[in-house]
Amino acid sequence: MQTEIAKTITTAIESAQEIGALPHFKPPEIVVERPKEPSHGDYAVPSALQMARLARMAPLQIAERIVNFLEETAPFSQVEVAPPGFINFRLSESWLMQQVDNVLQRGPAYGAFPPKKGGPKKIQIEFLSANPTGPFVVGSGRNAVLGDTLARLFQANGYEVQREYYINDIGTQIDHLATSLQIRYAQALGQDMADPKEYAGQYLVEIGEALAEEYGDRFLYDDNTDFMRHEALSRILNAIREDTKLIGIRFDRWFSESSLYTDHTYEVVYNKLEHQRLLFERDGAIWLKGEDNEDKENVVVRSDGRPTYFASDIAYVWDKLVKRNFDQAVYIWGADHHGHVKRLKNAAESLNINPDKIMIILYQLVSITRNGEPVRQSKRSGDYITVREVVDEIGSDAFRFMLLTRSADSAMEIDLELAKRESSENPVYYVQYAHARIASIFRRAKEDGATMGGGDVNLLEHPSEIELIRQILRFPEVVKFATVNLAPHQLTYYAQELAAAFHAFYRDCHVVIEDDELTAARLKLVKAAQITLANNLHLMGMSVPDQM
RNA sequence: GCGGUUGUAGCUCAAUGGAUGAGAGCGCCUGAUUUCGAAUCAGGAGGUUGUAGGUUCGAGUCCUACCAGCCGUACCA
Numbered sequence: 001m002q003t004e005i006a007k008t009i010t011t012a013i014e015s016a017q018e019i020g021a022l023p024h025f026k027p028p029e030i031v032v033e034r035p036k037e038p039s040h041g042d043y044a045v046p047s048a049l050q051m052a053r054l055a056r057m058a059p060l061q062i063a064e065r066i067v068n069f070l071e072e073t074a075p076f077s078q079v080e081v082a083p084p085g086f087i088n089f090r091l092s093e094s095w096l097m098q099q100v101d102n103v104l105q106r107g108p109a110y111g112a113f114p115p116k117k118g119g120p121k122k123i124q125i126e127f128l129s130a131n132p133t134g135p136f137v138v139g140s141g142r143n144a145v146l147g148d149t150l151a152r153l154f155q156a157n158g159y160e161v162q163r164e165y166y167i168n169d170i171g172t173q174i175d176h177l178a179t180s181l182q183i184r185y186a187q188a189l190g191q192d193m194a195d196p197k198e199y200a201g202q203y204l205v206e207i208g209e210a211l212a213e214e215y216g217d218r219f220l221y222d223d224n225t226d227f228m229r230h231e232a233l234s235r236i237l238n239a240i241r242e243d244t245k246l247i248g249i250r251f252d253r254w255f256s257e258s259s260l261y262t263d264h265t266y267e268v269v270y271n272k273l274e275h276q277r278l279l280f281e282r283d284g285a286i287w288l289k290g291e292d293n294e295d296k297e298n299v300v301v302r303s304d305g306r307p308t309y310f311a312s313d314i315a316y317v318w319d320k321l322v323k324r325n326f327d328q329a330v331y332i333w334g335a336d337h338h339g340h341v342k343r344l345k346n347a348a349e350s351l352n353i354n355p356d357k358i359m360i361i362l363y364q365l366v367s368i369t370r371n372g373e374p375v376r377q378s379k380r381s382g383d384y385i386t387v388r389e390v391v392d393e394i395g396s397d398a399f400r401f402m403l404l405t406r407s408a409d410s411a412m413e414i415d416l417e418l419a420k421r422e423s424s425e426n427p428v429y430y431v432q433y434a435h436a437r438i439a440s441i442f443r444r445a446k447e448d449g450a451t452m453g454g455g456d457v458n459l460l461e462h463p464s465e466i467e468l469i470r471q472i473l474r475f476p477e478v479v480k481f482a483t484v485n486l487a488p489h490q491l492t493y494y495a496q497e498l499a500a501a502f503h504a505f506y507r508d509c510h511v512v513i514e515d516d517e518l519t520a521a522r523l524k525l526v527k528a529a530q531i532t533l534a535n536n537l538h539l540m541g542m543s544v545p546d547q548m
Numbered sequence: 549g550c551g552g553u554u555g556u557a558g559c560u561c562a563a564u565g566g567a568u569g570a571g572a573g574c575g576c577c578u579g580a581u582u583u584c585g586a587a588u589c590a591g592g593a594g595g596u597u598g599u600a601g602g603u604u605c606g607a608g609u610c611c612u613a614c615c616a617g618c619c620g621u622a623c624c625a
Contacts, residue, residue: 031564031565031566032564033564033566034564035566035567036563036566036567036569036570036571037567037569040567044566044567046565046566046567046606049566049605049606050605052605053605059605082567083567084566084567084605084606085605086566086567131625133625168625171624171625172624172625173624173625174625283623284623285623286623287623296621299622299623300623301623302623303623304623306623308623308624308625309624309625334619335552335553335618335619335620336618336619336620337619337620337625338551338552338553338619338620339551339552339619339620339621340620362552362553364553364554364618364619365618365619367618405560405561405562405573406560406561406562407561407562409553409554410554410561410562411553411554411617411618411619412560412561413560415560418559418560422560422574424587425573425574425587426573427572427573427574429587430573430587430588432587433585433587433588434588436585436587437584437585437587437588440584440585441584441585442584443584444584444585445584448584481564485564489561489562490562493561493562493563493572496572496573497572500572503588503589504589504590506584506585506588506589507588507589507590510583510584511584512584513584526584547585548585548587
């Protein structure tokens with residue numbers, strides 16, 4: 001709708017300029033807004049205000065001339081100019097009513113957009129990717145929920161989406177993990193050893209005990225680092241996989257960092273950079289030049305010959321955008337990684353990859369408190385709160401909703417005790433209750449033998465009905481907006497507004513009544529509301545209950 | 549020090565450079581059910597959008613400085 005309005009405005013300006021009603025100038029991009037104040041209509045265009053200087057005319061006058069040249073005003077009952085120079089569009093009630101049939105027809109697809117012409121764009125979203133050195137903790141939950149919801153949003157926008165988890169399965173930390181497990185295993189076999197310094201968490205004790213039970217002392221005496229590394233990784237990753245399922249997340253691929261080296265991707269990328277003379281040696285290490293002098297140089301290969309994490313990052317982005325040919329690569333990173341954004345994009349550019357294909361979402365970190373006291377989050381010390389613990393207490397839907405309501409760039413604090421106490425007040429239940437109430441209306445209608453077949457949507461003229469339709473029709477716009485702005489939290493706010501519009505309608509309008517025709521029409525409206533609520537809840541990865 | 553980011557109601561947070569109303573939820577106060585589900589609805593109190601300047605027809609939003617919090621500033625990941 002917004003793009004259509006923008007188009008008609010543009011043509012109106014052009015024809016006004018041809019005739020001379022407006023002077024010639026290059027019009028700015030036409031912005032179509034949804035005004036906050038309902039009396040200002042459904043859509044508003046402030047372009048006349050922006051063009052006042054260019055046209056050297058009063059904004060009100062510009063707006064009036066544009067309106068005079070508008071060709072198509074079909075779905076609108078009113079197009080008016082308001083001071084200081086807005087052009088306001090009001091949708092006609094009959095048009096609004098007719099959209100209800102439209103929503104019913106689209107059903108589960110309502111709010112989704114078809115793929116672009118020429119086939120769907122391939123987008124890869126890599127998220128969570130928590131180091132496999134410990135359990136899935138609450139802090140990472142935000143990453144997971146953001147990534148998964150964005151994946152759902154891109155799917156709704158006609159993209160072909162792949163969800164990927166990048167496993168950091170090499171490096172110093174993994175070596176420490178292996179030696180820590182070796183100690184736990186030995187302890188499980190009754191050896192008197194000091195607790196590991198590196199990874200002291202309970203989960204390694206359990207894995208050590210499991211190994212002792214399965215293998216006895218077979219791995220006790222020789223150097224079994226490789227075995228320990230493998231066992232620790234696979235068991236921890238399995239646990240993470242199970243825990244992500246707990247909140248409705250599944251990955252399409254688990255990508256191993258070490259595979260970048262075994263399949264020679266790294267070698268190819270390294271040679272490419274070297275061929276372009278972008279690598280140089282200093283202090284025994286190999287560095288990558290910065291894009292310009294202001295950018296810092298970064299170490300790619302350490303002086304002991306081992307590649308850095310950054311080296312893997314470069315090979316990985318090549319793997320994504322060149323080898324696997326994704327159109328876009330989305331990264332979800334904690335804000336503590338913000339320093340890496342520029343160097344990754346610069347490296348991509350050095351490889352002739354368009355850096356615009358890389359979208360990096362930074363989210364502020366989550367701090368955990370319990371009754372106001374900060375809780376430390378550290379896998380090394382074994383001091384952490386897992387997603388599983390919290391989900392067991394408050395449920396997956398409330399957990400996801402809680403993490404999703406904040407925009408990514410606002411730091412959030414979760415108080416565990418408060419979260420438990422208030423979980424019954426979580427707004428997700430408000431939204432789900434609206435859905436369940438509608439299901440209940442349909443159960444009632446069935447008992448009474450009422451159906452929505454043949455319902456005439458033109459009967460839906462009560463102000464609460466019109467308002468509910470307006471809210472329902474916002475849904476596709478919200479989906480689009482949340483995607484292009486990478487702002488999935490918008491879904492949670494819209495869901496509450498939609499539910500509120502339904503509850504207000506419920507107060508004012510009985511659905512199952514004596515008047516069969518009005519009943520049928522209202523059942524249609526209520527069905528449309530239910531479809532929209534359900535599609536929204538699905539997009540947020542939450543359950544859609546018929547009863548609560 | 550330098551760089552990034554955040555500062556909005558008692559609390560947790562929204563708000564696409566727009567309109568005499570900066571909005572929700574929680575908490576607090578007052579009301580509503582012989583009715584399709586009260587996990588609901590209606591109303592009230594509560595704000596100098598950290599401070600000071602600037603740009604703009606128009607600023608919570610953009611720019612500058614300052615104050616406060618968080619993060620980064622590794623041949624860790």
